[in-house]
Amino acid sequence: MTTTAPPPVLGTPLPARQRRSRGPRRRYRLVSPLALLVLWEAAARTGLLPADKVPAPSLVAATGWRLAADGSLWEHLVSSLSRAGIGLAIGGTLAVALAAAAALLRLGDDIVDPPVQMARMLPHLGLVPLLIIWVGIGEELKISLVALGSFFPLYFNTYAGIRDIDQRLVEAAKTCGLDQWQRLRHVVLPGALPSLFLGLRLAIGAAWLSLVVGEQVNAQTGIGFLMMEAREFAQTDVVVFGLLVYAALGLLSDTLIRIAERRTLAWRRGLQAT
Amino acid sequence: MATWAAGDLTVRVTGLRRSFGDTVVLDGADLTVGPGEVVALLGGSGSGKSTLLRALAGLDAEATGQITVPAHYGVVFQEHRLLPWKRVIDNVALGLIGTDPRGRALAALTEVGLGDRGGAWPAELSGGQAQRVAVARALVREPELLLLDEPFGALDALTRLRMQQLLERLRERHGFAALLVTHDVDEALLLADRALVLDGGRIAEEIPVTLPKPRHQDDPGFGGLRRRLLDRLGVPVP
Numbered sequence: 001m002t003t004t005a006p007p008p009v010l011g012t013p014l015p016a017r018q019r020r021s022r023g024p025r026r027r028y029r030l031v032s033p034l035a036l037l038v039l040w041e042a043a044a045r046t047g048l049l050p051a052d053k054v055p056a057p058s059l060v061a062a063t064g065w066r067l068a069a070d071g072s073l074w075e076h077l078v079s080s081l082s083r084a085g086i087g088l089a090i091g092g093t094l095a096v097a098l099a100a101a102a103a104l105l106r107l108g109d110d111i112v113d114p115p116v117q118m119a120r121m122l123p124h125l126g127l128v129p130l131l132i133i134w135v136g137i138g139e140e141l142k143i144s145l146v147a148l149g150s151f152f153p154l155y156f157n158t159y160a161g162i163r164d165i166d167q168r169l170v171e172a173a174k175t176c177g178l179d180q181w182q183r184l185r186h187v188v189l190p191g192a193l194p195s196l197f198l199g200l201r202l203a204i205g206a207a208w209l210s211l212v213v214g215e216q217v218n219a220q221t222g223i224g225f226l227m228m229e230a231r232e233f234a235q236t237d238v239v240v241f242g243l244l245v246y247a248a249l250g251l252l253s254d255t256l257i258r259i260a261e262r263r264t265l266a267w268r269r270g271l272q273a274t
Numbered sequence: 275m276a277t278w279a280a281g282d283l284t285v286r287v288t289g290l291r292r293s294f295g296d297t298v299v300l301d302g303a304d305l306t307v308g309p310g311e312v313v314a315l316l317g318g319s320g321s322g323k324s325t326l327l328r329a330l331a332g333l334d335a336e337a338t339g340q341i342t343v344p345a346h347y348g349v350v351f352q353e354h355r356l357l358p359w360k361r362v363i364d365n366v367a368l369g370l371i372g373t374d375p376r377g378r379a380l381a382a383l384t385e386v387g388l389g390d391r392g393g394a395w396p397a398e399l400s401g402g403q404a405q406r407v408a409v410a411r412a413l414v415r416e417p418e419l420l421l422l423d424e425p426f427g428a429l430d431a432l433t434r435l436r437m438q439q440l441l442e443r444l445r446e447r448h449g450f451a452a453l454l455v456t457h458d459v460d461e462a463l464l465l466a467d468r469a470l471v472l473d474g475g476r477i478a479e480e481i482p483v484t485l486p487k488p489r490h491q492d493d494p495g496f497g498g499l500r501r502r503l504l505d506r507l508g509v510p511v512p
Contacts, residue, residue, distance in 0.1 A: 177369040267360075
C-alpha cells in the first residue's frame with residue numbers, strides 16, 4: 001500500500017510544548033528562594049538584622065568553606081554519619097526481623113506486636129533522661145536514640161507491607177510448587193519491598209532527628225557538637241552552617257533511597273514504560 | 275462415555291466435605307476425571323465449585339475426604355495472579371526445576387502466542403495476554419491435569435472465544451486432563467467431554483457431551499444439551 005499524503009504527526013508537538021513550558025516553570029520556582037536569600041544578605045549587610053543573631057548567607061558560606069578546608073568539618077561529619085549508620089543498622093535490623101516475625105507467625109504477632117504498639121506511644125526523644133541513666137552520656141546514648149527513632153517507622157511499614165500482600169499471589173506460587181522459603185523470597189519479600197522502602201525513608205528521617213538531639217548531650221565530635229560549641233562562643237555562622245549540613249544530609253540520604261527505590265521497583269512503572 | 279479402571283484415573287475424589295462455620299458447602303462430593311478427559315463443573319453461585327477445585331489444588335487444608343490428583347498439575351485462576359514484580363518469562367519459569375527453566379518457559383510462552391513478550395512486566399499486558407501467560411505458567415509444568423477456575427470469566431466475549439480455542443488446541447497437543455469450573459453453559463459444552471452439576475454439596479447431575487469436535491453452538495444436539503443443563507441449573511428455557 002502506498003500513501004500519497006504524509007501521515008499526520010500528532011504525537012510529537014504535544015510533548016515538545018510540554019517540555020517548553022516545564023523548563024521555565026522550574027526556573028520560576030527558583031526565583032522566590034533566591035530573592036529571599038538576596039534580601040537576607042542585604043538585611044544582614046545593612047545592619048537591619050543584628051550580626052550576632054543572624055549571620056549573612058555569605059558569612060555562613062565562608063565559614064563552611066573554612067571548616068571544610070581545615071578538615072574539622074569532615075571529622076565531625078564522619079562522626080555523625082557513623083552514629084547514624086550504626087544506630088540505623090541496629091534499629092533497622094531489629095525492626096525488620098521483629099516485624100517479619102509478627103506479620104508471618106501467629107505466635108510472633110501475639111508476643112511481639114502488643115508491646116511494640118504500646119511503646120510506640122512513648123515519644124522516644126522524651127526518653128533521653130532515662131537513657132542517660134541506663135547507658136550513660138557516651139556514644140551509646142546517641143546510637144540508642146538513633147536506633148529507637150528508626151525502629152518504629154520501619155517496624156510498622158514492614159509489618160503492614162507483609163500483611164498487605166495479596167493472599168491470592170501466595171496461593172498461585174504454592175500451585176507452582178514453591179515451598180515456604182521460596183514463597184518468602186519470591187512473593188513476600190518483593191511484595192513488601194515498596195512498604196519497606198517507605199519505612200526506610202521515614203526511619204532515616206527519624207534517625208537524623210534523633211541524632212540532632214543526641215549530639216547535644218555531652219558530645220566531643222559530630223555536627224551537633226560543632227553547633228553546641230559554637231553557641232557557647234556565640235558563633236551564629238557555625239550554628240546556621242551546622243543546620244544546613246543536617247538538612248543536606250537528610251536531603252542526600254532521601255535522594256539516595258529514592259534512586260534505589262526507583263531502580264528496584266521498576267515493575268511498578270511498567271504501565272508508563274510502554 | 276468411556277470408563278476407566280480405578281487405577282488409571284487421573285483424579286479421584288471420594289466423600290469430599292467442607293463447611294464454613296455452620297454452612298456446609300461440600301457434603302460428600304464424589305468425582306473422577308479420566309486421563310485426557312475434560313470435565314466441566316457447573317453449579318449456581320455459591321454451590322461450592324471453586325471450593326472443590328481449591329481442595330483439589332491443595333489450597334484448602336480444612337477439606338476432608340479422599341483426594342487423588344497427579345503429581346504434576348497446573349492451576350489457572352479467574353484472575354491471572356502473575357507476580358507483578360517478575361517479568362513475564364520469570365513468572366512462567368517460577369518454581370521450575372530441571373534443566374533450562376527459561377528455555378522451557380519461552381517455549382510455553384511461544385505456544386500461547388506470546389513468545390515475544392517474555393521481557394514485559396505483567397502490568398504491561400492486556401487482560402487476555404495476562405491470562406494466556408497464566409495458561410503458559412500452568413502448561414510449562416507438563417501437567418497431567420489442569421485445574422481451571424473460571425479461567426476466562428473475566429475476559430471480554432471475543433477474547434474468551436479465542437482462549438477457548440487455544441485451550442482446545444493445547445489439550446489436543448498435550449493430552450492433559452482438565453477440570454473446568456465454569457458458570458458458562460456454552461463454554462462447558464464447547465470444551466468438555468462430560469459436564470457435572472454441583473448442587474447441595476454433591477454432584478447432582480452428570481451429562482456426557484458426545485458432540486464431535488470441533489464444536490459450535492449451531493451443531494445439532496447442542497441446543498438440547500444446553501436446555502438440559504440450564505434446566506438443571508435452575509434456569510429453565512421456555
